[in-house]
Amino acid sequence: MKCQDGNRGKFNLLGLVALLAILFYFAPIHFNEENLNFGVSVAESAEPAAEASTDVAASPYGPAPKTTLASYPTIKGINGRVVIWLVAQLHLWFAAFVLAVPIFVFIIEAIGMRTRDRRYDNMAYEFIKVSITAYSLTAILGGLLLFSLVLFYPDLWGYLATIFKDSMFWYAALFFAESACLYLYYYGWHWLQGGDRKWVHLTIGLLLNAVGTMLMFLANSWLTFMMSPEGVNAAGVFAGDIWPAIQNHLWNPINLHRVVANVAFGGSIVGAYAAFKFLSSSRAEDRAHYDWMGYTANFIAISALLPLPFAGYYLTTEIYAFSQQMGITLMGGIFAWLFIIQAVLIGALFLSANYYLWCCMGRSDGAERYYKYIKYIAIVIVGAFLVWFTPHTLVLTNEELKALGGPYHKYVGPFGIMPAKNTAVNLMILATFVSFLFYRRANKIATVSWVKIGNSAQVALFVAGVINIFILGVYYGYFTNTVYKIAASIPQVCTTLAVIVISILIDSFMYKNAKEVAPLKWGRVPERSQYALFLLAVSFTWLMGLMGYIRSGIRQHWHVVDIMRDNSADAFTPTMGFAANVVSIGTIIFLSMVIFVFWLSQISAKKVEPENYWAPEAVDGAVGKGGGG
Amino acid sequence: MKIPKLLQAVLVLAIVYFGFILVFDIILDHVIPSSLLTMYMFFVVAGVFMVYTANEKSAKELVAPIKALVEDPSKKMIRNVVFVILPLLAGWYTYEKTSLSFEAPVELRTIHPAPPSSMKAYGKRYNVLKLENPFRKFEKTDPKKFKELIAEGAKVYIQNCHFCHGDKLDGKGPYAAGLNPTPANFQDVGTIAQLQESYLFWRIATGGPGLPKEAAPWISSMPIWQDFLSEEEIWQVILFLYDYTGYQPRSFGHE
């Protein structure tokens, strides 16, 4: 068995070498192209009379196609938009998953190499095994997406393909490289063990992540081009240089947001996998393993979740900077209601993450010291969440409307606007961090001499941080010029991050040689805590679907904003209920497929020895080989 | 005596629920919207549940009475009573929620619909995103003139607007009671304090009929003021609105 794997690894190594050769072959071409462009730009600057706009006017590329209702093929009984929507979303979910898993497999493998703790290596291997099947599903869904785009939106596809044809070619090449890296990384896992070989393996993991990230960035550029087109003129005539089209205004904000969100999403899915394995295994060591795996995955998910709101602010700011019209459509118009749904989901994420941590404290008897604080954390989180959730426009019955004398509420109303929500989300993050601190300390007692000072310093730090967040939120949010309203969120974020970082520093020194009061018993968690992991995974998936819809929906009736109009029968913005239903159906399909993937990884480990099926010699032979391998 | 966990939890929920009602409806005299209270309570219930089940001991204590109620043979009587009352309660709640009433259905308006990128008024086209109050600059360059302009705006306001929007700009003018939706309350932090001056210009100049479809139901009785006021008067009254309430108009650029 082992021997076979080794062979496969070698074959893949050959494949990789071949692919690298191909890549290097392309790389110089690209490099030369850049050189070429560089040369042209020098020539242009030397000759100021030469004008770029004529380049566009006389460009061999035509303007963006003008479509009519007839340009959109229809299939009776099938709504093309919903098909594209679902397929794209499913592709995205799987892609996010298969891109995220290698990121933290790489990290976990590195941790394992450093600590020489075998459990990390086993867990990393189990993760990557899961992503192998998901990888082929991603590719299939990507093909299906392309197919349905060509089928239902041929003109849009044609237009995008004329602009991005080069990058689509690189994309295909990168996809091969990604496959090679992934297969080598997975099949070579047990072959590349120990010493230098382990380093080679880790390097392949790094390569896998680099290629995967590049793949995503490339695909991101196509969709951000549709939101913030650049490199084309007002009529959509492509200037011929692909780089501005790729590097359009929203490209980097989306790149950042997606990388962070992918890690959080991947972590939550793996967490759910571990939770399911935990629930269905009966052996104590299995339960311990999966408990530990679920905890680690959840830790990764939450660590990535905490900075996510800030990546979101950055993206939104850039959307405003690109087009205020788009920004207002996003935050002020009809989509504002989708942010109320988003608020509920994010609240669910925070609540379940905290609940999981509280339950996990039960692994050690030492945690009892901290139980009494849980209710205060809960009060802060629920209180902050209620503010976070309060909509700007209240749903009022006529009686309430009359009683209030208008649709404005003097006391609840101020919670509806951004400064209150920024304050609330920062408090929620801090409270979650406190939960984590308690969890960390559950089984330990600090032995350093300055425990009291350290603790007081931490308390003072938190108090100062909270006061600062409050002052920033309340004063700058309600009593000054609106310019500062948005600006105040940045110092708030900095405060939160500073509190977290300094507190971690203090804590790590304080608990350096801490005494263990009661051992951490992996596997000793209540089953309901595992449901918190499921809630996290389901909420995350649904949330991603919803936010994907919002991101795409703010283009409104444009395929490519202000350049190529959507004239199909489905150019309208659907109601939120409809969107939520599509997202729900997508989530159910996705989770079913994920279950299938997990199930596959489970049966691959199962071996049935049928009785009286094989002729006796054959069985003997197989056993002999297996034993020798 | 130690209060059983289940009773504790129920008490906490009751205190929070009635606390909300007490604070908002009675102390602050501003009813808390029932839709909001429902959602609030949903998450409070979730929070309380989480706290009481966070560790094994507490969780066991919480469910012990329920377990006993269902399983303990000695509690047969109570069990029967509860099992009759619970479905009845559910039935009553369902009936309450679904029975017809004279209350008009809840209507929801988007108070601040996204403005169009450009608007037409006075036979001209304005770019709403870039439009600025031509008088705003006097705030720094010529404070005296600025004061005069505000005074002009106040005059315009009293002559035209205060009947609905109120002499304190709080949306409680003499005619306000007859209007639905009620006139905007400029003192509220959620109205003009969140908006750019160009937005106000758009809403004043085109009035209720100029609202986009998104702001349906389209029943605002705000007149189309460009038919009655001059462009300058609208800008003056906007100055007045911000001056009187003390808010600053929203601007996206940093100064």
Added chain:
Amino acid sequence: MKNFLKVAAFSLLVIFSFAGFANLGIPKIEPAPPPTEEKIDLGSMTIEQFVGIGEKIYKGKGTCTLCHNALGGRAPLLEKAATVTAARLKDPRYKGEATDIESYLVESMIKPSAFVVAGFGKKGTNDAVSPMPDVSTGSIGMNEVEIAAVTAYLQELGGVEVTVKVPEDASDSAAEDDEEEQRKPFETVEDILDEVGCGACHKVGEDEGEQGPDLTKIGALRTEAHIRASILDPNAEITKGFKKDLMPKDYGTQLYASELEMLVNYLVALK
């Protein structure tokens, strides 16, 4: 299996509650349908749509941006053309008859030399003659409606009141007129050079354009067939030092055969 069902039921419950909240918990608002696209029907056209058409002509058929752009420096930028009119009308160098913004803009398109912005005149004329062709003739050939639309666009661009009215006579619309009116053939080579505007880019006749090759001795350098081919397909061969794609490719359809021959013969004779 029991665990699986429990987990599945739990997950479905979560999804349904999210969907339920989205459907029932927030108000049902039907988003506005996409706005309708500009109609080309002049009869029911609003001034905004008319301005939009003007913008399209400005950037398209009118080829205005070929010279009026920020990069070339060949012609003044027109963002403020409408706002500086008052100053222009008072300028002692002004030779036209316009009285207001609208008539000034129209005049500047059909009689470009009425006022030449300093530094943009034809070489050697001391800014008295404009290198810009009359847009109502030659290869640009805009009709009155199109000129009005561009005027409206320039007013809009300058931020002044759009005084142009949408023409009511729909039969005169931009779309229909293109090929209806037969242009009278030019009678002399000078007419061709003037109207087509060769001199804007080439040094030929009295003009001293610099964007294209010098044509004053072209007959000595190129054969007749080569010259003809270069007019019909300018990109076929680019003289060293000059840029591709600058010269319009449609002279083959803009010029009558007799005119083309006249022009070629003229150029061949330049030695």
